[in-house]
Amino acid sequence: MDRSELVSVQVERLDRPPVAIVRVRGELDFGTTPRLVEALAGLPEPGQSVVFDLSELEFCDSSGLGALIATHKAAAAAGGRVHLAGVTPIVLTAIHVTSLDQLFPMHDTLEGALAEVRRA
Amino acid sequence: MNRPDLSALVRFAAQLRTADSQAAAATILQRWFGRPVSVSVVDGVVAIAVDADVPDLLAAAARAGLTGDPAATAELLDIMERLTIERAEAIEHRTARLEADGRIVDNLHEIGLRLTAQLDLDSLVQEATDTATAATGAQFGAFFYNLVGEYGESYTLYTLSGVPRRAFEKFPMPRNTKVFAPTFNGEGTVRSDDITLDPRFGRNEPYFGMPAGHLPVRSYLAVSVISPTSHEVLGGFFFGHPDRGCFTKAHERIAEGIAGYAAIGLDNARLYARERSVATDLQRRLLPEVTDAPGFTVVGRYLPAATGSEVGGDWLDVIELSGGRTAFVVGDVMGRGLPAASTMGQIRTAVRAYALLDLPPGEVLRHASQLATEMAGRQFITCVYAVHDPVDATLTYANAGHPAPAVIAPDGRITFLSERLGMPLRVGDAYEERVVPFPAGSAVVLYTDGLVERRGRTLPEGMDALGKALRAMDGDPAGACDRMIADLTGGTHDDDVALLYARDDGVPRKVEVMALSSEPLVASRGRRFAVDTLAAWGLSDRGDMVAMVVTELISNAVRHSRSPFALRLHYTHERLIVEVADGDDRQPRRIKAEVHDENHRGLYIVDVLARRWGARSTPTGKIVWAELPVS
Numbered sequence: 125m126d127r128s129e130l131v132s133v134q135v136e137r138l139d140r141p142p143v144a145i146v147r148v149r150g151e152l153d154f155g156t157t158p159r160l161v162e163a164l165a166g167l168p169e170p171g172q173s174v175v176f177d178l179s180e181l182e183f184c185d186s187s188g189l190g191a192l193i194a195t196h197k198a199a200a201a202a203g204g205r206v207h208l209a210g211v212t213p214i215v216l217t218a219i220h221v222t223s224l225d226q227l228f229p230m231h232d233t234l235e236g237a238l239a240e241v242r243r244a
Numbered sequence: 245m246n247r248p249d250l251s252a253l254v255r256f257a258a259q260l261r262t263a264d265s266q267a268a269a270a271t272i273l274q275r276w277f278g279r280p281v282s283v284s285v286v287d288g289v290v291a292i293a294v295d296a297d298v299p300d301l302l303a304a305a306a307r308a309g310l311t312g313d314p315a316a317t318a319e320l321l322d323i324m325e326r327l328t329i330e331r332a333e334a335i336e337h338r339t340a341r342l343e344a345d346g347r348i349v350d351n352l353h354e355i356g357l358r359l360t361a362q363l364d365l366d367s368l369v370q371e372a373t374d375t376a377t378a379a380t381g382a383q384f385g386a387f388f389y390n391l392v393g394e395y396g397e398s399y400t401l402y403t404l405s406g407v408p409r410r411a412f413e414k415f416p417m418p419r420n421t422k423v424f425a426p427t428f429n430g431e432g433t434v435r436s437d438d439i440t441l442d443p444r445f446g447r448n449e450p451y452f453g454m455p456a457g458h459l460p461v462r463s464y465l466a467v468s469v470i471s472p473t474s475h476e477v478l479g480g481f482f483f484g485h486p487d488r489g490c491f492t493k494a495h496e497r498i499a500e501g502i503a504g505y506a507a508i509g510l511d512n513a514r515l516y517a518r519e520r521s522v523a524t525d526l527q528r529r530l531l532p533e534v535t536d537a538p539g540f541t542v543v544g545r546y547l548p549a550a551t552g553s554e555v556g557g558d559w560l561d562v563i564e565l566s567g568g569r570t571a572f573v574v575g576d577v578m579g580r581g582l583p584a585a586s587t588m589g590q591i592r593t594a595v596r597a598y599a600l601l602d603l604p605p606g607e608v609l610r611h612a613s614q615l616a617t618e619m620a621g622r623q624f625i626t627c628v629y630a631v632h633d634p635v636d637a638t639l640t641y642a643n644a645g646h647p648a649p650a651v652i653a654p655d656g657r658i659t660f661l662s663e664r665l666g667m668p669l670r671v672g673d674a675y676e677e678r679v680v681p682f683p684a685g686s687a688v689v690l691y692t693d694g695l696v697e698r699r700g701r702t703l704p705e706g707m708d709a710l711g712k713a714l715r716a717m718d719g720d721p722a723g724a725c726d727r728m729i730a731d732l733t734g735g736t737h738d739d740d741v742a743l744l745y746a747r748d749d750g751v752p753r754k755v756e757v758m759a760l761s762s763e764p765l766v767a768s769r770g771r772r773f774a775v776d777t778l779a780a781w782g783l784s785d786r787g788d789m790v791a792m793v794v795t796e797l798i799s800n801a802v803r804h805s806r807s808p809f810a811l812r813l814h815y816t817h818e819r820l821i822v823e824v825a826d827g828d829d830r831q832p833r834r835i836k837a838e839v840h841d842e843n844h845r846g847l848y849i850v851d852v853l854a855r856r857w858g859a860r861s862t863p864t865g866k867i868v869w870a871e872l873p874v875s
Contacts, residue, residue, distance in 0.1 A: 214792070
């Protein structure tokens with residue numbers, strides 16, 4: 125078992141509106157989060173928002189949450205926002221107990237998140 | 245004033261034929277004699293009686309003197325003889341009465357010494373009643389006294405003397421009737437030759453006198469008992485006799501004397517009881533209820549010394565530690581009274597605090613010893629601190645100069661852990677630990693020296709006796725412990741006795757252990773192991789929560805110690821415990837993450853999800869643990 129089996133990250137960029145869609149599949153913990161951090165390098169670009177599609181993320185620990193927060197800070201600095209879409213129950217629990225639901229707008233689906241980004 | 249010439253006087257009186265003239269003569273003579281005088285005519289002769297007791301003496305003397313008649317002279321001699329005998333008897337009688345009075349004074353003194361030294365209320369009032377009843381010659385006596393109970397309520401008790409209790413038990417307590425009121429109000433002694441003739445008698449409902457079946461009372465004497473310090477009426481003595489006129493002024497004085505002593509005695513007893521209750525109360529507050537530990541049958545007994553007033557400094561404790569472990573503590577602050585009790589309270593709390601920091605036994609005692617040197621007092625303090633770990637079924641203990649704990653193996657074999665491991669607290673500065681096997685079904689017995697030390701028995705003999713008693717223990721442990729204490733102390737103990745018995749009931753525990761390394765995917769493996777284990781235990785619904793906690797604990801161990809050893813899952817008595825052992829003895833700290841903070845959320849997540857969590861040192865590093873809610 126190696127990291128690639130535990131987590132996979134895909135990044136897709138849309139121009140209108142400027143948004144990066146980051147699909148994280150598998151499990152995020154201190155062993156696998158570096159993989160996400162690598163994939164997030166250079167994101168977001170100025171004015172770009174980030175939508176994390178977490179519908180296939182089965183686990184997220186404090187280091188995974190840390191990566192999401194880092195992205196939020198970078199996006200805020202770049203004039204964009206970070207949205208979370210399709211958060212699974214276990215990840216939602218982690219977000220709730222750490223009160224990060226105050227930080228991230230959350231959407232049931234990726235489409236919902238993108239619609240919100242377009243409206244903004 | 246000169247004595248008048250008797251014959252001139254008689255001649256003078258002889259002329260006094262009428263009662264009026266005799267009375268006038270008597271008035272004149274009374275002035276001469278300075279005492280009552282009666283003048284009368286006896287056998288045609290005027291008799292002047294100076295002493296009312298002996299009117300015939302002077303008459304006889306007058307006749308003999310006037311007539312010189314031998315018969316009159318013989319009569320005079322007879323009278324004088326009889327008078328002499330009577331006087332002698334009177335003197336004897338008076339001497340006897342003085343002696344009796346002297347005895348009463350002696351008795352009163354002795355009664356006073358006894359009563360005022362008596363601190364046991366029941367004996368005090370009974371003795372006072374018996375003594376007063378005997379001394380007043382009453383047929384029966386009663387002492388009604390008021391007490392104030394634990395909750396400030398006032399109640400009245402009584403003792404009787406000279407009559408069985410059943411003679412009165414069908415009657416209600418005497419109320420403040422007109423007859424009783426002066427006594428209960430402290431208005432002074434009531435003495436009556438016949439109380440039934442007293443205007444106050446028979447005035448009150450419902451009986452209008454004595455209730456039917458009451459012992460007949462004519463002579464009545466009642467004395468208030470008034471506190472010399474607070475001046476409140478503590479009670480009253482009542483004496484009765486079926487005959488009239490039995491109680492004299494002297495009886496009254498005796499009764500008042502005894503009442504005075506009884507008042508001092510009652511006052512003392514009440515002050516003493518208050519003092520003692522403050523001390524015992526303090527100790528009771530300092531001594532926590534010995535609580536049950538999950539998986540254990542625990543019996544805790546603390547018996548204050550049967551003799552002596554002051555409480556001691558024994559204590560017992562059962563402390564639930566992390567990871568399903570339990571600490572058992574017994575200690576003894578030498579000495580008695582409030583200083584011992586308050587030192588005990590401080591040390592007990594300190595030991596408890598060190599226990600909750602999860603320090604190992606030797607460290608708990610070392611810290612407690614160090615702390616004790618900074619506390620007031622110089623008493624020796626002995627203590628045993630033993631920790632049961634259900635996972636490896638061991639008992640790890642350290643001993644600061646305390647009598648050896650006993651371990652009862654499941655097969656009944658008794659082992660005294662008598663190796664000397666350390667000096668009393670305040671004296672020692674290092675405490676070795678020992679580990680003994682403690683398989684399910686074993687029991688540990690901790691006690692203080694009061695259980696084994698006793699006058700007329702050496703300590704080894706006491707330990708032998710304890711060993712025998714432990715082997716003989718059977719049936720319900722609580723009852724068996726009570727019987728054992730009674731047997732070993734012979735029912736009386738001149739020191740405090742504390743006993744803690746804890747038996748591992750052998751309730752099945754579920755434990756799974758996984759070895760950890762510091763490779764990056766170790767958290768993921770740990771998570772899967774935890775989820776699978778919980779599924780096997782029928783706790784799948786806790787899987788997410790355990791996965792999160794396990795991940796954070798392993799992350800921390802890898803990040804901060806680089807040497808995680810083991811993940812241990814432990815489920816017993818509705819407690820689910822996750823432990824991660826590592827090779828670093830630095831304790832974790834929870835840092836409150838700000839909402840934008842990228843780090844420091846790990847232990848925060850554990851803190852939110854766990855019912856409680858913490859860390860404890862181990863010989864090789866530490867264990868960070870979290871207890872998770874199951875239901």
